[in-house]
Amino acid sequence: MSSIKSVLLVGVGGQGTILASNVLSKGLVEAGYDVKMSEVHGMAQRGGSVTTQIRFGEKVYSPIIGRGEADILVSFELMEALRLIEFLKPGGKVIVNNQQIPSAPILAGRVDYPEGILEELQLKADTKAIDAVGIAKELGNEKAMNIVLFGALSKVLELDNIDWEDVIRNTVKEKFIDLNINAYRAGRNI
Template identity: 65%
Template sequence: MNSVKNILLVGVGGQGTILASKILSEGLVEAGYDVKMSEIHGMSQRGGNVSTQIRFGEKVYSPIIGKGEADVIVAFEKMEALRWIGYLKEGGKMVVNDFEIPSAPIQQGKAKYPEGILEELSSKADVFVFKAADIAAQVGNMRTMNIVLFGALVKAMNLPGIEWEQVIKKNVKPEFAEINVKAFQAGYKL
């Protein structure tokens, strides 16, 4: 690979965005890529936004993705997809979880959750939308929604040949390894 690829993962605190990013980074390193990762937690412990920038290729000098540079954006929550769409490059892809987590102003009744987000995103980019929560529930554990999204990302980025299931097993507690592998497989099939 002679060019650097840029992946942006965005979500809300508690959704497992950081874990998915760490699994992705570790797998890419094991595959021989130079990888740089930057994470921003914000007020993630209080339901605030979380973003992770991952850049990989033969040689990467900075972990920062500028506006209009992301090859893929994975949004764990659809309002976060709308917030970050400006970072997607022309011809880039978005993997969007059709899932809503109301922000504090919405919960307090000071604002309303925006309508028409998926339609707006689809008018601006190549968007793959699915309900990762439903898929995770079918697999057997709602908390694996992040790994469902990770599986979809691996498919969207065409990143085969990496032992993703082994990397997942190394990064989750042993008692949750098999359910997370099933979640990855379900997301990859999307």
């Protein structure tokens, strides 16, 4: 637990970014890490950006991740990954859901959704694209895509000493436990 790790989770309102961040933070705290979390979700309920910064280690003084400091960027939407890639450190990893959610200017027809985002991400960082929505749909509810992405993140973090399934059980509503456990397992197996 000597070095500090920084994880940036980004998405669009309604994608479950905050829930995934809460699962991660709870598991880390239970494992004995000092954890600091900061979230920004200004217009999230209207489809705006959601950003969560989580830093953990032996002793963490601030939750804020500066440009070029994130070890891992987990993006629930393609354009959000590209928008915040500058926060990833050299040699950092990107886990990205391959979903495209048009922003308000795109929906209004003022601009087009950018093309080639995944290719650009792959040029800038070690990037793993996941069809998290498709996997979650196969499990019965596309909203579980956040926990599919969390499962992939938990594998990259290599924190196998944490019982993530128990953390999920104690975090999500009872009626969604089985769905989220299955989503977690699917994400781990990617």
